[in-house]
Amino acid sequence: MSSPHIKSAVVATAMAALDTGRTPERSVLREAVRVLLTILAARTPGQSVEVRVPPYGAVQxxxxxxxxxxxxxxxxxxDPQTWLAxxxxxxxxxxxxxxxxVRVSGARADLSAYLPLELE
Known part of the structure; x- marks a missing residue:
């Protein structure tokens, strides 16, 4: 299985649970959050905005x-569920x-130009 497929699968698993009103397993939720944060940071490089999704991660x-x-x-x-959505x-x-x-502060904190993310 390729790495992008694994990443897509964990996000799909988390979203399937949320779409049916269930809470994903903690490890699945954590990994899905981290995958999407990593994609955001890779596609929108820089260090002017910090995106926080406690307790699972943060990126600049x-x-x-x-x-x-x-x-x-x-x-x-x-929160994690909002981030995934x-x-x-x-x-x-x-x-x-x-x-x-979503709580935002600062002039650069609008992420609408960068979301939603496309999974590879």
């Missing part, structure tokens, strides 16, 4: 001024922000 991405110390001025934070296009970015499911 988006071109612009580099953040080096303390709390970044541009942050995005959400916006990253896969099942939930619109603007809707998630409006509903308070």
């Amino acid at each position: 991405c988006v071109p612009g001024p580099r953040h080096t110390r303390g709390t970044p001025s541009n942050t995005v934070e959400m 916006v990253a896969t296009g099942r939930l619109d970015w603007a809707q998630a922000v409006t509903e308070g499911r």
